[in-house]
Structure formats: C-alpha cells, structure tokens
Amino acid sequence: xxxxxxxxxxxxxxxxxxxxxxxxxMPDGKEVFSFNIKNSIISVDILTLGAxxxxxxxxxxxxxxxxxxxGFDDLSSRLQFSDYHGVTVGRYCNRIKDGRFKLNSxxxxxxxxxxxxxxxxxxxxxxxxxxECESYDDKSITFTYFSPDxxxxxxxxxxxxxxxxxxxxxxxxxxxxxIPDAETxxxxxxxxxxxxxxxxSGTVLNHDFIMNAAYFTPIDQNSIPTGKIASVKGTPxxxxxxxxxxxxxxxxxxxxxxxxxxxxNFCINxxxxxxxxxxxxxxxxxxxxxxxxxxxxxxxxxxxxxLSGAIGxxxxxxxxxxxxxxxxxxYPNSPNNxxxxxxxxxxxxxxxxxxxxxxxxx
Ligand code: BGC
Numbered sequence: 540x541x542x543x544x545x546x547x548x549x550x551x552x553x554x555x556x557x558x559x560x561x562x563x564x565m566p567d568g569k570e571v572f573s574f575n576i577k578n579s580i581i582s583v584d585i586l587t588l589g590a591x592x593x594x595x596x597x598x599x600x601x602x603x604x605x606x607x608x609x610g611f612d613d614l615s616s617r618l619q620f621s622d623y624h625g626v627t628v629g630r631y632c633n634r635i636k637d638g639r640f641k642l643n644s645x646x647x648x649x650x651x652x653x654x655x656x657x658x659x660x661x662x663x664x665x666x667x668x669x670x671e672c673e674s675y676d677d678k679s680i681t682f683t684y685f686s687p688d689x690x691x692x693x694x695x696x697x698x699x700x701x702x703x704x705x706x707x708x709x710x711x712x713x714x715x716x717x718i719p720d721a722e723t724x725x726x727x728x729x730x731x732x733x734x735x736x737x738x739x740s741g742t743v744l745n746h747d748f749i750m751n752a753a754y755f756t757p758i759d760q761n762s763i764p765t766g767k768i769a770s771v772k773g774t775p776x777x778x779x780x781x782x783x784x785x786x787x788x789x790x791x792x793x794x795x796x797x798x799x800x801x802x803x804n805f806c807i808n809x810x811x812x813x814x815x816x817x818x819x820x821x822x823x824x825x826x827x828x829x830x831x832x833x834x835x836x837x838x839x840x841x842x843x844x845x846l847s848g849a850i851g852x853x854x855x856x857x858x859x860x861x862x863x864x865x866x867x868x869x870y871p872n873s874p875n876n877x878x879x880x881x882x883x884x885x886x887x888x889x890x891x892x893x894x895x896x897x898x899x900x901x
Contacts, residue, residue: 557675562586563614569669571614574680581705581898588614589626590670590682590701592731595711597898600826605737607827607898609862612852620849620857623730627701629665629717630686630693631882632728633804633839633871634658636763640874642694642722642883649692656761662691665699665727679704688720695723709898717890725890726869726882732843732862735822735829739855743843743863744785745823750778750840751816752805756870756879758797766876768806776803778818784863788842800844800860804870810836810880814893817867826900831865833894836880839866867894 562571571588577596582604584594596604610624611617617624638651638658653659660666670682679702686697702714715727734743755776756764771777775787775795788800795801807817814832821828831838841864851857869882884890 557677557680559672562588565614565669566618571669572672574672574675576675576677576680576703576705578678578705578707580707580709581711583703583705583711585680585682585703586625587670587672587682588617589666589668590684591627591666592625592703592729595731597709597827598900599737599822600900605825605827606852607733607735607737607822607829609732609734609738609851609857612854616850620851622846622849622857623660623666624851624857625729625731626666627670627727628660628730628866629699629725629727630690630697631658631661631724631726631874632730632866632868633660633726634761634763636761636872636875638692640724642724642874647692647694657763658691660730661693664691666730670701673700678706693723695719695721697723697725699727701727711896711898713894713896715890715892717884718886719884719889720886722883722885724874724882725884726873727890727892728839728866728868729894730864730866732846732857732864733820733829734862735820735827736824737822738852740824742785742858742860744783744788744860746784746863747781747821747823748778748784748818749781749820750805750818751808752818752838753779753808754806756804756806756837757794758803760797762798762802762871764804764870764872764876764879766878768878771805776801776805784842785860788860798844801840801842801863802844804837804839804868806837806870807833807835814895818865820865828899828901830897830899831867831894832897833867833892835867835869835892835894837868837870839864839868839871841866867892
C-alpha cells in the first residue's frame with residue numbers, strides 16, 4: 540500500500556510526521572483514508588470512516604509499544620464485524636427510550652434500530668459517515684461532518700467537528716464542537732474498546748479501575764436508565780476505592796444482570812462543565828496507566844459483554860470482555876429525563892466537549 544507523506548516537521552531531535560494512507564473503498568465506491576499523527580511517546584491512526592480511532596500505540600513499562608485499542612486490520616473486516624470499534628457516535632450516543640422524545644412540546648420519532656425497541660447510537664449515522672479532513676499538523680487532525688435537518692428524525696442542521704490531538708507528555712485529546720442551526724439534542728462520544736495490555740492479550744478483567752463516580756444511573760431490562768440516580772455505595776458499581784474490573788462483574792445483582800456485566804452510565808462527581816477526572820485505569824500486564832478527564836457529566840462503562848469472537852487485528856478474536864469502552868457522554872435518554880443534565884443545545888449555546896486520555900507508566 541502506498542504511503543503518502545503529507546508533512547514532516549523536525550522538533551528538537553525527534554522527527555514528527557503526519558501521514559495519510561489510502562485505506563480502502565466503501566461498497567458505494569467512496570474512498571476511506573487513514574491519518575497518523577505521532578510523537579516520541581504516542582502514535583494515533585484515525586480513519587475518515589466514522590472519524591474512527593483505529594490504532595493507539597503507547598509504550599509499556601519496558602518501553603515497548605502496545606496498541607491499546609481493539610479493531611481490525613482492514614476495511615472489509617471492519618465493515619463486516621465492527622461493533623462500533625473506535626467510531627465517533629452521534630448525533631445521539633447510547634439509547635433513547637422508544638425512539639422518541641419531545642422538545643418544546645413537539646414529539647420527534649427516531650428509528651428503533653435496537654431490536655425495534657430503542658434508538659441506539661443515533662441509528663449509526665455518524666459512525667457510518669465519511670468525515671472530511673479539514674486540517675492537520677503534526678500534533679492534531681480536524682474532521683468535519685454535516686448532518687442535515689431531520690436526519691434519522693433529529694431536528695436541526697448540525698455542523699460537527701472533531702479534533703484529535705496528541706501532546707509530548709502522553710495525552711490523546713478528543714474535542715467535539717457541534718453547532719446546530721436550531722434547538723436540538725446532541726450527545727457525541729468515541730466508542731474505542733481499550734485493552735491497556737495491548738491487543739491480543741486476553742480479557743480486561745484484571746485491569747485496575749478507580750472511578751470518580753459516587754452515583755450511577757440504573758437501567759431497565761432494555762438498558763434504558765430508569766430515571767433514578769443511585770449511590771454506588773455497597774454495590775458492584777463502586778470503584779471509588781479501586782478494584783479489578785472483573786471483581787464483581789458476574790455478581791448476583793439485578794443491575795449487573797440487566798447490563799450483562801457493566802454497561803451503565805456513571806455520574807462524574809461534582810460535574811461543572813470543567814475538565815474533571817473520571818477514572819484512572821491500569822493494565823495489569825503492561826503497567827500502562829490511563830487517566831481520563833472530561834468536561835462531560837457522565838461516562839458509559841461498557842465491559843465488552845457482547846463481543847463474541849469476530850476476528851480482529853492480527854487475527855486475534857475479539858472475545859467477550861477483551862476490551863472496555865469508556866464513553867464520556869451526557870446521560871443516556873436525557874431528552875426524556877428532565878432531572879438529568881440537559882443535552883439540549885442551540886446556535887447560541889452549541890455542544891462542546893473535551894476528553895483527555897493521558898497515558899503513563901508511573
Ligand atoms: C452500549 C452497549 C452496546 C455497545 C455496542 C455501548 O455504548 O451501551 O449496550 O452493546 O455500545 O453497541
């Protein structure tokens with residue numbers, strides 16, 4: 540495959556580069572590209588399809604690079620097997636109950652793409668879109684996507700921008716900016732499946748998790764939040780003191796059963812729209828530590844319960860719980876829950892969020 544060098548820059552003694560590589564063609568003939576940005580400690584590949592985080596290489600305790608996101612070696616496997624691996628999800632990530640919501644007394648009807656019951660991940664619009672690369676340099680890449688009014692039943696034209704950046708101290712940063720031309724609901728996230736031990740290294744059940752969340756939103760059997768905000772104290776959902784992801788994952792708990800493991804929204808303590816620590820997670824084999832900070836009120840901890848053996852990178856099966864998703868977000872089904880932080884935005888007050896993934900081995 541031809542490698543097209545787009546830019547080279549020399550900074551100190553490191554050679555930094557941005558590359559753009561043809562990645563394949565969609566069934567309708569549209570071409571997909573992969574962009575890479577890297578510095579001496581982090582290397583990130585992003586696809587124009589879904590503005591997808593395809594690879595994220597960081598050094599382990601021995602200085603060896605490990606790819607810490609699950610995915611695929613080529614486009615055809617991705618198209619065949621992906622369960623939102625690394626994609627940008629929008630316009631409304633996670634679930635909206637019964638595929639409907641009201642805004643200013645007007646009801647909007649959405650596709651019920653999950654078993655005919657709920658609207659999941661905005662009916663895959665953003666994850667299946669080919670995003671435009673608007674600009675890039677050796678530290679960041681910006682992608683845009685325009686979603687027309689009433690796409691999948693959501694009101695307002697929406698201009699979306701995602702900026703992926705890396706820093707010399709091991710940060711990978713995702714900034715979203717979505718400007719509607721009328722009032723609407725917006726909720727974007729990235730759906731990477733992380734395995735901090737690297738791809739092809741078993742389950743994530745022995746990863747150490749500390750989470751800055753004293754409350755979570757319990758779900759019903761269709762994984763819709765019941766509307767309650769419940770304390771994690773004394774439940775399998777308490778990671779405040781720190782524990783292995785797998786410690787209580789198969790416990791006899793109705794919420795664990797409803798999610799088939801962890802598949803719940805957690806409420807970040809003292810949310811105020813500024814960057815707050817959501818979690819510190821460590822891979823037991825690599826000692827790679829990931830600290831996640833976000834300006835958003837919540838995150839979906841999804842423990843990869845429904846991964847079922849599709850063939851992923853290096854022909855390694857993407858089995859149950861070989862990755863976890865940490866989807867920073869507004870709470871699922873917020874448009875139908877006035878008590879949740881509002882996910883309604885306007886041209887004057889557009890949607891903005893920042894999530895910082897910091898990698899280290901200390
Ligand atoms: C949902 C899971 C779902 C997964 C892949 C997560 O955001 O919460 O229930 O299986 O996405 O679709």
